[in-house]
Amino acid sequence: MESIKKILAAMKEVASHPGQAVKNYRQKTGQGVVGCFPIYCPEEIVHAAGMLPVGMWGGQTQISQALTIVPSFCCSIMQSNIELALKGVYKDLDAVIMSSPCDTLKSIPQDWGYVVPDIKVIQIVYPQMRKIEGGVEYLKTEFLRVKQAIEAITGEPITDAALKESIGVYNRHRRSMREFCSIARNYPRTITPAVRHLVIKSGYFMEKSQHAMLVDELSKELKKLPPEEWQGKKVVLTGITAEPDALLEIFDENQITVVADDLAQESRQFRTDVPAGEEPLLCLARQWSLIEGCSLAYDPQKKRVEMLIELVRETGADGLIFCMMKFCDPEEFDHPIIAEQFEAAGIPSLYLEIDQQQQSMERERTRIQSFAEMLNS
Numbered sequence: 001m002e003s004i005k006k007i008l009a010a011m012k013e014v015a016s017h018p019g020q021a022v023k024n025y026r027q028k029t030g031q032g033v034v035g036c037f038p039i040y041c042p043e044e045i046v047h048a049a050g051m052l053p054v055g056m057w058g059g060q061t062q063i064s065q066a067l068t069i070v071p072s073f074c075c076s077i078m079q080s081n082i083e084l085a086l087k088g089v090y091k092d093l094d095a096v097i098m099s100s101p102c103d104t105l106k107s108i109p110q111d112w113g114y115v116v117p118d119i120k121v122i123q124i125v126y127p128q129m130r131k132i133e134g135g136v137e138y139l140k141t142e143f144l145r146v147k148q149a150i151e152a153i154t155g156e157p158i159t160d161a162a163l164k165e166s167i168g169v170y171n172r173h174r175r176s177m178r179e180f181c182s183i184a185r186n187y188p189r190t191i192t193p194a195v196r197h198l199v200i201k202s203g204y205f206m207e208k209s210q211h212a213m214l215v216d217e218l219s220k221e222l223k224k225l226p227p228e229e230w231q232g233k234k235v236v237l238t239g240i241t242a243e244p245d246a247l248l249e250i251f252d253e254n255q256i257t258v259v260a261d262d263l264a265q266e267s268r269q270f271r272t273d274v275p276a277g278e279e280p281l282l283c284l285a286r287q288w289s290l291i292e293g294c295s296l297a298y299d300p301q302k303k304r305v306e307m308l309i310e311l312v313r314e315t316g317a318d319g320l321i322f323c324m325m326k327f328c329d330p331e332e333f334d335h336p337i338i339a340e341q342f343e344a345a346g347i348p349s350l351y352l353e354i355d356q357q358q359q360s361m362e363r364e365r366t367r368i369q370s371f372a373e374m375l376n377s
């Protein structure tokens with residue numbers, strides 16, 4: 001148990017002080033850092049250049065100036081990113097990579113250019129016709145632009161060999177994360193919802209092979225322990241993110257454990273490997289065609305619903321919690337379909353509105369308590 005505490009403390013240090021983690025990386029390697037906006041980003045290209053890709057999923061901060069730049073109906077992740085940029089938090093970044101899968105993100109690159117003109121924006125357009133070969137080829141050309149932009153920053157070419165190596169590092173990290181999520185289900189007292197989130201979130205601020213090593217060590221230490229008994233309820237989370245931590249702590253207070261997730265910030269990042277192949281940029285582009293069940297990846301068949309029902313059944317979950325990011329159109333389109341199908345399948349579900357800046361959690365506390373009581377009745 002001491003080793004587990006030590007690993008979690010190291011992760012907490014990184015996740016609570018990402019700015020320091022970035023400085024440490026720079027000092028240790030002499031290399032730069034690139035911010036990666038949600039939802040998807042070809043981090044392997046940044047990694048292959050020896051730079052550190054860091055996740056930019058907002059965070060809790062007092063929004064005082066951002067609303068002079070972005071509309072108030074912009075999701076709280078983007079409000080935070082703009083506010084933090086205005087406060088100079090990202091001043092150590094060499095560039096940011098942004099894609100435009102939703103209406104909000106389509107305007108953020110211009111806002112960013114106005115707020116922090118000295119931090120370069122590298123934009124990508126992910127094609128929605130992603131299953132056809134033309135879509136894959138198109139995305140390859142987008143990734144080539146990203147590669148050239150990164151090369152212009154470092155002044156060094158990114159070789160195919162380095163790209164293949166980085167794809168291998170990321171696929172190994174994805175496997176480590178999937179294995180951890182599966183093992184964590186047996187240890188609901190040690191791996192509470194907030195701890196589970198911490199393990200995943202810390203990976204956004206660490207070099208991926210280092211993070212994979214820590215996660216593997218954690219999984220190994222967990223497996224030495226006998227599975228923990230759990231009298232409470234089990235849920236699957238879906239949505240963009242389940243932050244802030246205060247919300248995840250309410251699950252624990254109500255004896256609710258998270259047995260699996262379909263969150264954009266969590267499992268959607270590591271459930272699809274980059275396929276093997278000779279041309280690394282083509283392999284990276286093909287991964288986008290293989291992603292299933294994400295509101296940001298166009299799918300007229302809405303396989304997400306079946307995938308969620310299957311996930312609930314396979315993990316023995318008692319219900320689903322829809323973590324609805326306030327003002328997130330793609331998720332709002334999916335919710336009615338999921339709610340209807342879950343009702344038809346007789347699986348309880350709860351809708352929670354997520355706002356990273358929310359000060360009081362009393363409304364959520366009441367809703368989660370009622371849901372727990374309903375599951376227990």
Ligand code: SF4
Binds near residue numbers: 039078
């Ligand atoms: S609106 Fe939704 S998809 Fe777009 S940036 Fe915000 S959370 Fe992400």
